[in-house]
Amino acid sequence: MRISNRRDAGKALSAVAVVLACAIAVSGCTDGTPEAKSADLCTLPDGSVELDLLRQIIAGELDTGSTPADRLTANLKKDLRDREPSDESPGRSVCLYRPEQQAKPHRVVVQARWVPRDASKDRPMAEGAPFDVNGVPGETNDIASRLYVPCDLPGDLRASSDKVWLKADVSYSVNIPRSPGDQARKDRQTTFAYLMARRVTEALGCENEPLSKPPVVSPVPTP
Template identity: 30%
Template sequence: MPLQRTFDGRFLSRVGKWATFVALACLLGSSCGTSGEEEGLASDLLCDVSVGSPAGDAVRKTLGHSEVETTIFAVPSRLVQRMEDGLREWTAEEGALPTDVCLFQRHAAEGDRSVRISFQWISRSESRKRDLRDATDYVVNGVPAQVNEIRSEVTFPCFMPGDNRMKSRQLHLVGRAAFTAEGPGESREAMDVRHVTLAYLMAQKAVKVLGCENEPLQGEPVVQPGKG
């Protein structure tokens, strides 16, 4: 069962037995420790959208609400495990399934909105021909990105440490933000830039957790139109 919490960090009462086990195991150091960058990272690092942070501001603007309910599908150790499993199981015929990491929601009288963050391995050849439907191309600090009304993606190489190093060099990682359509009030370009920025910022968190040896996604996001 995923972890759920309010925007200010208070865990909701719906946290179940699985979440309790994970928290206790991490405290005891019996099952959550991994080698490399992931070790010692906070369990909510991937989904932390604190008020005033760049990611937090982008999420709240997208949801149109100051209070955000966060559901954590993958703590850092879980993301590392899923990405390593994806590399071992990846084939040209089957590819790899996406891994959901975070869900941000607002519940308001004027309607519900959500943002879902996920990551997925794809082949380098697929990344060159990959296109979202009705998408606009952008470049963020040299990294190719695409965005349409309901999804934004950044695609980049991540050289994983350890036994999966060679396999990861053959693939690209996609960081994805999927969201409910927003209403009027902002230009399409401004909305696109915000959505691409959010995907990039969340992918930066994954890069830290995964310990990508090539150190992609450096610096604050600078979004420019064009195809990377």
């Protein structure tokens, strides 16, 4: 899998869309069900794509911190109800992963929040590569990835959810100091961000199942 940078995005669009399937994204997939649901959002089963990717990103074994799924979904739904129309909601911590036996505060952090659909998206990332995953826009660079996900919630939250994106942010301070140009690392990070965002949408019960398909990434050309 390869996501082009801004300079070669137009050229990459003429190529065949790249499928971030198990056999391409990681070398350690074993049971054919890499995206199996776990008891909580942050537990990554042995043999899963997520765990194999994370071990490559962190380069070793890891400690895990998590927010219980029921608390996260309750907070996100409350944020959606309480949000002012023009505002984004506060970032909610989903998962935190840190290398074992490391003194530095480097880690991988997954967060989620609501942002208005009718507002401009965030300022482009420095040296970021924009992409589209099955219609879901996003961007990645050496130390972060983000996705803007349409999440149709049922009941009294439907009208509000139609006006926002569920924004999934994953930061990778384990890559500081940065070493730009490592395309394989960006590919791993983008795949991991997509699969972790999927867990959040499943916990929330997004009726449109926005991330249910295998991730097919197309780079977005720079105007």
